[in-house]
Amino acid sequence: MKKVIVGNHAVSWGVALARTEVIAAYPITPQTQIVEELAEMCDDGRLAARFVKVESEHSAMAACIGASATGVRAFTATSSQGLLLMHELLHWAGLGRLPIVMADVNRAVAPGWNIWTDQNDTLAQRDTGWVQLYCENNQEVLDTTIQAFALAEKLSLPVMIVLDAFFLSHTSEPVDIPSPADVDAFLPPRNAALKLDTSDPHAFGALTTPAVYMEMRKRQQEAFDQVPEAYRLIDADWDRRFGRSWGAIESYRTEDADTVLVTSGTITSTSRYVINERRERGEKVGLVKIKMFRPFPTEPLRRALAGIPKVAVLDRNISPGHGGIFAEELRSALYDLPSSRRPRVDGYILGLGGRDVTPDVIGECLDATRGNQSSSSSREDLWVGVKP
Amino acid sequence: MTQIPLKEIMPHEEFLESGHLACPGCGASLSMRMVLKALGEKTVVALPACCWSIIAGPYPQSSLKLPLYHSAFETGASVASGIKAALLARGDTETTVVAWAGDGGTFDIGLQALSGAAERNEDILYVCYDNEAYMNTGIQRSSATPLGAWTTTTPGAHPEARPKKDILAILAAHRIPYAASATPAYPEDLLAKVRKAKATKGTRFLHLLAPCPPGWKTADDETIELARMAVRARIFPLLEIENGETWRITVDSPGDPIGPYLAKQGRFRHLKNEDIGAIQAQVDSRWKALQRRVAGS
Numbered sequence: 001m002k003k004v005i006v007g008n009h010a011v012s013w014g015v016a017l018a019r020t021e022v023i024a025a026y027p028i029t030p031q032t033q034i035v036e037e038l039a040e041m042c043d044d045g046r047l048a049a050r051f052v053k054v055e056s057e058h059s060a061m062a063a064c065i066g067a068s069a070t071g072v073r074a075f076t077a078t079s080s081q082g083l084l085l086m087h088e089l090l091h092w093a094g095l096g097r098l099p100i101v102m103a104d105v106n107r108a109v110a111p112g113w114n115i116w117t118d119q120n121d122t123l124a125q126r127d128t129g130w131v132q133l134y135c136e137n138n139q140e141v142l143d144t145t146i147q148a149f150a151l152a153e154k155l156s157l158p159v160m161i162v163l164d165a166f167f168l169s170h171t172s173e174p175v176d177i178p179s180p181a182d183v184d185a186f187l188p189p190r191n192a193a194l195k196l197d198t199s200d201p202h203a204f205g206a207l208t209t210p211a212v213y214m215e216m217r218k219r220q221q222e223a224f225d226q227v228p229e230a231y232r233l234i235d236a237d238w239d240r241r242f243g244r245s246w247g248a249i250e251s252y253r254t255e256d257a258d259t260v261l262v263t264s265g266t267i268t269s270t271s272r273y274v275i276n277e278r279r280e281r282g283e284k285v286g287l288v289k290i291k292m293f294r295p296f297p298t299e300p301l302r303r304a305l306a307g308i309p310k311v312a313v314l315d316r317n318i319s320p321g322h323g324g325i326f327a328e329e330l331r332s333a334l335y336d337l338p339s340s341r342r343p344r345v346d347g348y349i350l351g352l353g354g355r356d357v358t359p360d361v362i363g364e365c366l367d368a369t370r371g372n373q374s375s376s377s378s379r380e381d382l383w384v385g386v387k388p
Numbered sequence: 389m390t391q392i393p394l395k396e397i398m399p400h401e402e403f404l405e406s407g408h409l410a411c412p413g414c415g416a417s418l419s420m421r422m423v424l425k426a427l428g429e430k431t432v433v434a435l436p437a438c439c440w441s442i443i444a445g446p447y448p449q450s451s452l453k454l455p456l457y458h459s460a461f462e463t464g465a466s467v468a469s470g471i472k473a474a475l476l477a478r479g480d481t482e483t484t485v486v487a488w489a490g491d492g493g494t495f496d497i498g499l500q501a502l503s504g505a506a507e508r509n510e511d512i513l514y515v516c517y518d519n520e521a522y523m524n525t526g527i528q529r530s531s532a533t534p535l536g537a538w539t540t541t542t543p544g545a546h547p548e549a550r551p552k553k554d555i556l557a558i559l560a561a562h563r564i565p566y567a568a569s570a571t572p573a574y575p576e577d578l579l580a581k582v583r584k585a586k587a588t589k590g591t592r593f594l595h596l597l598a599p600c601p602p603g604w605k606t607a608d609d610e611t612i613e614l615a616r617m618a619v620r621a622r623i624f625p626l627l628e629i630e631n632g633e634t635w636r637i638t639v640d641s642p643g644d645p646i647g648p649y650l651a652k653q654g655r656f657r658h659l660k661n662e663d664i665g666a667i668q669a670q671v672d673s674r675w676k677a678l679q680r681r682v683a684g685s
Contacts (some may be wrong), residue, residue: 021477055504059466066470196432196455205458207414309436
């Protein structure tokens with residue numbers, strides 16, 4: 001069934017098709033439509049979930065933790081300040097190995113108040129033990145929401161789906177909505193091996209001494225190591241059933257390219273347009289989209305970018321005192337390629353707080369990188385479109 | 389009234405193992421032992437940070453024979469809400485979900501989540517065992533610390549300057565179906581309240597006074613005696629409140645002078661006669677207010 005829906009409702013549809021059992025949420029712009037739609041679905045019977053209308057995002061995640069530890073499928077959605085308020089409990093869900101799925105609508109962080117998109121809210125949660133999947137369009141949002149439950153439950157890891165404020169959250173696009181029966185065949189009900197169960201009582205999260213804490217951390221890392229392959233299989237299964245796949249990364253027209261853009265989120269769509277235009281003019285340019293930020297898809301990126309002379313990373317985020325976060329991570333991933341095969345990586349900071357990233361802005365970055373003849377990576381990212 | 393021997397009232401089954409990590413004379417471990425006896429095996433416990441995070445034992449051990457989820461400090465009520473929602477989602481309407489928190493996790497950092505759960509009337513039993521300070525971190529004042537008490541953060545010449553927060557009145561103001569105070573010094577009363585709470589739907593709140601020998605600087609064989617004195621001196625009246633409206637005193641507090649209760653505790657050693665007089669005046673005034681509420685309900 002095709003429907004024209006906003007990105008927020010694509011999340012809601014995914015959550016409903018996944019037959020989520022417990023939802024706990026608190027309103028925040030621009031996420032609110034996700035949980036409003038879910039509240040409607042619970043109200044009119046389209047979704048048989050318990051909806052806990054908590055008094056804060058902190059309690060939303062806490063309730064999801066309690067529900068997930070009891071063995072059910074749990075979901076919440078948030079944005080910006082709400083995600084930051086959850087931070088402590090994101091670690092709890094991560095190290096507690098609870099397969100909670102959360103949608104975050106990327107919104108800039110205050111002060112001053114800003115409801116428009118950038119990625120600093122989610123990237124500040126980098127080390128909390130959540131898989132992070134960034135989406136480019138509403139179809140990808142819906143598909144990824146359902147895939148996220150499969151991935152989370154396969155490896156006992158929480159998964160965060162990320163979509164841009166307004167450019168996706170409030171923008172309508174045609175979305176192919178799979179049938180409930182087809183999704184049921186893809187995603188069976190959760191069957192937790194360990195849970196809070198009076199017939200088989202266990203204590204979870206007890207005092208963990210130096211003698212055992214590191215082993216727990218190592219197991220978490222080993223689970224993350226399995227994510228790329230697990231996601232590849234889930235995505236391939238999805239492709240077989242629904243005729244679409246997304247990949248941890250996607251290479252677009254990178255064959256014989258001398259310069260490649262690296263993007264995430266909706267900047268990717270605008271960048272595709274720029275690449276198409278430039279290709280028509282005979283320029284050898286391409287694009288690599290990063291969907292999976294944690295775990296960082298190091299091997300796929302090395303395969304995709306080895307031998308390409310120049311790479312321009314578009315970062316809608318900033319780690320103050322260091323630079324664009326995707327650029328940092330990419331430089332680190334490519335560092336030990338042989339120098340003859342290692343691209344020069346230029347970083348661009350743009351679009352913060354929802355500032356428009358137009359084809360012209362992207363073209364400017366592309367031109368700057370193509371025109372730069374230096375052979376070594378610059379350590380300083382360029383700020384694009386900043387007024388003096 | 390004929391006295392029924394306690395051993396006939398108290399269930400024999402134990403859900404707290406010996407070998408737990410409580411200090412000698414711990415009022416919190418005694419409270420847990422009695423409460424679980426009344427709740428039985430169909431019980432799940434959400435345990436935010438508190439002394440009990442240690443008493444329950446380190447991984448891979450547990451001193452409770454029940455499913456137990458250790459959770460973040462401020463999340464007792466919210467994690468319990470999630471557990472209950474999950475049980476209901478899978479059709480389990482029978483299991484009692486208990487949030488078991490100390491006074492810090494209830495009066496202070498967990499109050500927002502507790503207020504949220506109480507306002508939603510979540511079907512959970514929230515038990516606060518109150519030892520009147522942050523004891524697990526080494527005796528720092530909380531908003532449950534009584535007027536005049538020494539703690540490591542109210543030291544020397546500056547003991548606690550504010551009266552204890554009235555947590556039961558706060559919960560009653562949420563109009564939850566059942567709120568009560570109890571203490572292991574009155575086991576019949578405590579068991580009756582736990583059973584009543586268990587049989588009630590919606591948010592139930594129990595406030596338990598749990599004397600703490602290391603924190604109160606008391607002998608470890610005086611826990612029960614101290615809790616009994618607190619009740620008799622009207623410092624900790626034993627109440628139950630239904631729907632926030634019907635207030636009832638369940639055990640008579642004859643109004644013993646508070647001096648001997650304070651004198652037994654090292655944390656009050658610095659008090660002068662006029663300090664004790666001021667505390668007595670506060671206890672009397674609160675008692676009067678309570679009498680009015682009871683009479684008016």
